[in-house]
Amino acid sequence: MSEQTPVLVRNVSKTFKDVKALDDVNLQLDSHKIYGLLGRNGAGKTTLMSILTGQGFPDAGEVKVFGHTPFEHDGTLSRICFIRESQKYPDEYKAFQAFKAAALFFENWDEQLAQELIADFNLPLKRKIKKLSRGQLSAVGVVIGLASRAEVTFFDEPYLGLDAVARQIFYDRLVEDFALYPRTIVLSSHLIDEVANLLEHVIIIDSGRIVMDEDAESLQGAAVTISGKAEVVDEFVADYPVIHRDSLGALASVSIQQRLTPAQQTEAKELGLDLSPLSLQQLVVRTAMGRNVLASHQDQAKERTSWNA
Amino acid sequence: MIDDSKPIFMQIAELIENDIFSGVLAEEGQVPSTNEFAAFYRINPATAAKGINKLVEEGLLYKKRGIGMFVAQGAPERLRQKRRQKFNDQYVQPLAAEAGKLGIEVEELMDMIKSAQPIIDVGPGGSHHV
Numbered sequence: 001m002s003e004q005t006p007v008l009v010r011n012v013s014k015t016f017k018d019v020k021a022l023d024d025v026n027l028q029l030d031s032h033k034i035y036g037l038l039g040r041n042g043a044g045k046t047t048l049m050s051i052l053t054g055q056g057f058p059d060a061g062e063v064k065v066f067g068h069t070p071f072e073h074d075g076t077l078s079r080i081c082f083i084r085e086s087q088k089y090p091d092e093y094k095a096f097q098a099f100k101a102a103a104l105f106f107e108n109w110d111e112q113l114a115q116e117l118i119a120d121f122n123l124p125l126k127r128k129i130k131k132l133s134r135g136q137l138s139a140v141g142v143v144i145g146l147a148s149r150a151e152v153t154f155f156d157e158p159y160l161g162l163d164a165v166a167r168q169i170f171y172d173r174l175v176e177d178f179a180l181y182p183r184t185i186v187l188s189s190h191l192i193d194e195v196a197n198l199l200e201h202v203i204i205i206d207s208g209r210i211v212m213d214e215d216a217e218s219l220q221g222a223a224v225t226i227s228g229k230a231e232v233v234d235e236f237v238a239d240y241p242v243i244h245r246d247s248l249g250a251l252a253s254v255s256i257q258q259r260l261t262p263a264q265q266t267e268a269k270e271l272g273l274d275l276s277p278l279s280l281q282q283l284v285v286r287t288a289m290g291r292n293v294l295a296s297h298q299d300q301a302k303e304r305t306s307w308n309a
Numbered sequence: 310m311i312d313d314s315k316p317i318f319m320q321i322a323e324l325i326e327n328d329i330f331s332g333v334l335a336e337e338g339q340v341p342s343t344n345e346f347a348a349f350y351r352i353n354p355a356t357a358a359k360g361i362n363k364l365v366e367e368g369l370l371y372k373k374r375g376i377g378m379f380v381a382q383g384a385p386e387r388l389r390q391k392r393r394q395k396f397n398d399q400y401v402q403p404l405a406a407e408a409g410k411l412g413i414e415v416e417e418l419m420d421m422i423k424s425a426q427p428i429i430d431v432g433p434g435g436s437h438h439v
Contacts, residue, residue: 034353171351179344179354197311197352217356220316270406277313 006031006152006184007052012061014047014208021047022058023208029152032182034174036199036216038192038284044208045188046085049154053082065152078107081150083141085157089129095140096125099147106148113177114147120169134161142170146177152184159191167191171198192281202280204287212287216280223283224260227253228273236268243286255286317352321360324350329369329380330388340370340378 007029014022021044029035037045050056051063054071063069068076089098099118103109118125121139124132129140138160145155159167175198178185189195202219204212223243226233230252240256247253255278260268268275278286311320325346328334343361347354361378364370369384381387408418 033355172348175351175354176344176348179347182354197317197350197356200353200355216353217316217318217359221314266403279313 004030006066008062008064009048009052010062010064012048012051012058012063014044014051014056014059016047020208022051025061025205025208025210027203027210027213029184029186030201031151031184033184033200034178034198035184035186036192036195036202036280037186037188037205038202039205043205045205046156047208048205049082049156049186049188052152053077053080053154055082078105079151080154081106081145081148081152082154083145083156083158085160087137087141089140091130093129094126095123095129095132095136098129098140099125099143102144102148106150108149108151108181110147110149113149114143117143117146117173120173121166135163135166136161138162139166146173149177149181149183152186154186154188156188157190158187159189167194171195174198192284193279196280199280204284206287219280219283221277222259223255223257223278223286225253225255225276225278225282226268226273227251227276228271232271233273236271236273243283255282311350311352317356318359318363321346321350321352321357322363325360325364326369326388329384330392332385334380336380336382336384338380339376340380342377 005028007027009025009027012022012025013020023044025044025048027048037049039045047056051058052065052070054065054069054073054077057071065076065080070076070080093101099114103111103114117139121136121143123136123139123143129137132140138158139162142155142158142162145153145158159170162170171194174185187195187199196216199216202212202214202216203210225244226237228251230247230250233252233254237254237256240258242254243257244255245252260275265275311317325334325340334340340361341349343358344354346352346357346361350357361370365372365378369381369387370378371381372378404418413421
């Protein structure tokens with residue numbers, strides 16, 4: 001079982017003073033998949049990853065990584081890698097010392113990959129880490145995260161300060177290495193459009209709760225924005241779950257969480273409506289911002305079901 | 310190249326289909342590996358594999374164990390048949406619907422199609438030069 005499901009989270013809650021950082025989270029991460037852990041700042045992403053990597057404790061609930069509670073088990077920790085957004089290193093460490101320590105710690109460490117990545121990012125090995133630029137600091141984390149080849153690897157906003165070229169190097173190297181050495185990778189990111197195509201599964205967290213846990217494929221084209229004359233748009237979307245509505249004078253633009261069939265698309269076009277698919281980023285924004293809207297529409301959907309019944 | 314309109318694996322399958330149809334990928338020629346597709350399009354390798362498997366299931370690609378993936382004999386012809394079947398739905402029906410809206414009579418429409426004949430004769434790609 002643990003081969004298929006390296007990470008299991010059951011009813012996990014965590015409160016900081018009066019803030020509920022995680023609220024009854026249930027989750028499982030399978031092997032050989034790239035996950036996107038998405039959500040706003042303060043949604044609970046980092047708290048969740050800390051608990052999964054044994055760097056934090058849940059107040060309630062249970063976490064199993066490779067069948068063990070992570071913070072109690074040494075053999076587990078060397079198979080998990082967590083690259084934090086602002087990863088701390090010992091004050092006097094130089095970059096090469098950080099890599100040396102990582103090489104000793106992670107059982108699957110690949111030195112050749114590390115050297116290639118160091119060259120890719122042009123990292124000054126003999127400079128003290130605290131003297132590195134923000135981008136170089138992020139690059140150190142990316143090198144460790146990829147070269148660790150840990151069976152479960154978490155990247156928490158790994159790209160701060162990295163320019164577009166360096167980020168592309170990260171994504172390319174990630175796909176390339178994942179293809180050769182499949183493992184569980186969790187990417188927490190705000191730059192959703194940049195990583196959308198890399199993800200196999202998407203988890204959206206909002207105010208400590210998991211609000212979406214779906215295969216990326218099922219989200220592709222799963223929501224669409226329909227715009228045109230307000231009354232025509234509203235009539236067209238009447239039967240679908242609406243996640244967002246904008247209007248401008250007599251025009252309206254409404255996003256619905258519904259995959260339209262070719263016939264429905266043709267019908268919309270014949271009514272003079274414009275259709276445009278929602279990107280994953282737009283869907284996340286709409287879902288996180290419009291959760292109440294979504295919930296109320298789900299209630300409406302239930303009502304409709306009961307009418308139909 | 311990749312957009313949000315439909316699942317990525319379907320888009321990958323379509324991109325490969327286009328290359329088979331146009332001859333960029335030759336019959337019995339080897340196609341790039343799943344990992345090469347994933348790296349090239351910067352997509353998840355599982356997604357690339359799914360797109361390729363769709364074409365394997367349709368018999369357009371086949372696997373040689375330990376060597377790789379190849380374009381099946383007759384694949385371009387099979388694609389041509391498949392596309393001819395879709396041609397009516399995809400082009401003729403919308404054409405007729407739009408012509409109806411604009412009040413274009415059947416005769417007039419036929420004349421228009423006939424006047425497009427030189428483009429039709431030139432074949433794929435020829436229409437770009439009009």
